[in-house]
Amino acid sequence: MAAVEFLPNVYWVGVVDWNLRDFHGYAVAPRGTTYNAYVIKGEKTVLVDTVSAACSRAFFEAVEAVVPLEAIDYLVVNHVEPDHSGCLMEAVERIRPEKIFCSAMGKAFMLSHYHRSDWPFEVVQTGQSLPLGGKTIDFLELKMLHWPDNMGCYVREDGLLISSDAFGQNWATSERFDDEMDFNEMAGLMGSYYANIILPFSEHVLKALGRVEELGWPIRMIAPSHGVILRGHVEEAVGLYRRWARQEVTRKAVIVYDTMWKSTARMAEAIAEGLIQKGVTVRVFHMKACHHSDVMAEVLDAAAVILGSSTHNNGILPLMADMVRYMEGLRPRGRVGAAFGSYGWSGEAPKQLSEALERMRMKVCDVLRVKNVPAEADLAVCKDLGRRLAGEVDALAGA
Numbered sequence: 001m002a003a004v005e006f007l008p009n010v011y012w013v014g015v016v017d018w019n020l021r022d023f024h025g026y027a028v029a030p031r032g033t034t035y036n037a038y039v040i041k042g043e044k045t046v047l048v049d050t051v052s053a054a055c056s057r058a059f060f061e062a063v064e065a066v067v068p069l070e071a072i073d074y075l076v077v078n079h080v081e082p083d084h085s086g087c088l089m090e091a092v093e094r095i096r097p098e099k100i101f102c103s104a105m106g107k108a109f110m111l112s113h114y115h116r117s118d119w120p121f122e123v124v125q126t127g128q129s130l131p132l133g134g135k136t137i138d139f140l141e142l143k144m145l146h147w148p149d150n151m152g153c154y155v156r157e158d159g160l161l162i163s164s165d166a167f168g169q170n171w172a173t174s175e176r177f178d179d180e181m182d183f184n185e186m187a188g189l190m191g192s193y194y195a196n197i198i199l200p201f202s203e204h205v206l207k208a209l210g211r212v213e214e215l216g217w218p219i220r221m222i223a224p225s226h227g228v229i230l231r232g233h234v235e236e237a238v239g240l241y242r243r244w245a246r247q248e249v250t251r252k253a254v255i256v257y258d259t260m261w262k263s264t265a266r267m268a269e270a271i272a273e274g275l276i277q278k279g280v281t282v283r284v285f286h287m288k289a290c291h292h293s294d295v296m297a298e299v300l301d302a303a304a305v306i307l308g309s310s311t312h313n314n315g316i317l318p319l320m321a322d323m324v325r326y327m328e329g330l331r332p333r334g335r336v337g338a339a340f341g342s343y344g345w346s347g348e349a350p351k352q353l354s355e356a357l358e359r360m361r362m363k364v365c366d367v368l369r370v371k372n373v374p375a376e377a378d379l380a381v382c383k384d385l386g387r388r389l390a391g392e393v394d395a396l397a398g399a
C-alpha cells in the first residue's frame with residue numbers, strides 16, 4: 001500500500017500482510033496484520049522501525065515514495081522482534097544511517113540477531129530526546145511490551161505516541177485509522193491481541209501508563225506497530241488497556257474442555273446451564289473445534305475459567321494440555337475456577353486441571369469427576385456447580 005502522510009511530515013510507511021495466520025502460536029486468522037513503520041521529517045529525517053523480511057519490497061517502495069533512502073539520517077529501532085526488524089540489515093546497508101537509536105536491550109538483541117558490532121548504535125533511555133529540527137522525538141522505554149527491548153517514541157509537536165507492540169491489533173485493512181472502522185470491532189481485536197501477547201506483562205502496562213502521566217505528555221494519537229492508528233478513540237483505548245492490565249473481569253464464564261466419548265461434553269453443557277440460569281454470560285469452547293487464542297480472547301475479561309478433560313493415559317487430553325500450557329504462560333490472575341471430567345478407571349485429569357488453575361492463582365471452587373457416563377444425578381451436580389460459580393462470578397465482577 002502507498003505511504004500515508006497522517007500528520008504534517010509524519011508518514012505511515014508500513015505493509016499490510018493479508019496472509020499472516022499464525023504469530024508464534026497466536027492464530028490471527030482470518031484477519032492478517034500490518035507491520036507499521038514511520039518516517040518523520042524535520043531538518044533531519046528518521047525512519048522508525050522496518051517490517052517483516054517477507055514484505056521488504058513493498059516496504060522500501062513505501063519509504064522511497066516519501067524520502068530517498070540516502071536522505072534518511074537516523075534509524076529508530078523500537079523492537080528487534082523480526083516482524084519489525086526483518087528489513088533492518090538491508091535498511092542499514094542502503095541508508096547508511098548516522099545513528100541507530102535503541103534501548104540498551106535493543107542493542108544487545110540487534111548484536112545477537114544481526115551480528116554487526118560496527119553499526120552506529122546510540123542507546124537511549126526514557127526522557128532522552130532527539131531534536132530533528134521542527135520535530136522532537138522523546139524516547140520512552142516500554143520494557144516487556146512485548147520483549148525486554150521495546151521502546152516507544154513521542155513526537156512532541158504532534159502529541160503522537162508511537163507505541164510499538166502496545167495498542168496493536170492484528171488486522172489487515174486498507175483503512176489506516178480507528179475512526180474509519182467500527183470501534184467495537186477494533187476494540188475486540190485489540191483485546192484479543194492483549195490477551196494473547198500483552199497479558200503476562202500487565203504490570204508493565206500499568207507502569208508505562210503511569211510513566212506517561214508523570215511525563216505529562218498529551219496523547220492525541222497512538223500509532224502502534226500493528227493495525228490501525230488510534231486518533232478517534234485514544235481515551236477509550238487507554239481506558240481499556242488500564243482495565244485489562246488490572247485484570248478487571250465481567251459477569252462472564254469461560255468453559256473449555258475436550259472429551260473422548262462426549263461424557264465430559266455433557267458435563268460442560270450442564271455446568272453452562274447452571275451459570276446461564278443465574279444470568280451469567282457463558283462461552284463454551286470444545287478444543288477440537290476452536291483455537292487456544294480464541295479462548296484467551298474471551299478469558300481476558302471473564303470472572304470464571306472452568307476446565308474439563310476426560311482422563312487419557314493418566315492425564316489430560318492432548319488438546320487440553322496445549323490449552324492449559326498456553327493459558328498458564330499468559331498468566332490470567334484473580335479469577336475463580338473449577339475442573340471437571342469423566343474417567344474410566346484412574347481419573348487424574350480433573351485434579352491436574354485444578355492444579356493448573358491454582359498455579360494461575362485462581363480460587364478452585366470444585367473438582368468434579370464422573371465415572372464413565374454421567375447419570376441424571378451427576379448432571380444435576382454439574383448444574384449446581386454452575387449456579388454456585390455464578391455467585392463467585394458476581395462477587396468478583398462486583399454485581
Ligand code: FEO
Nearest residue numbers: 081083146165225
Ligand atoms: Fe510485533 Fe513483539 O512484535
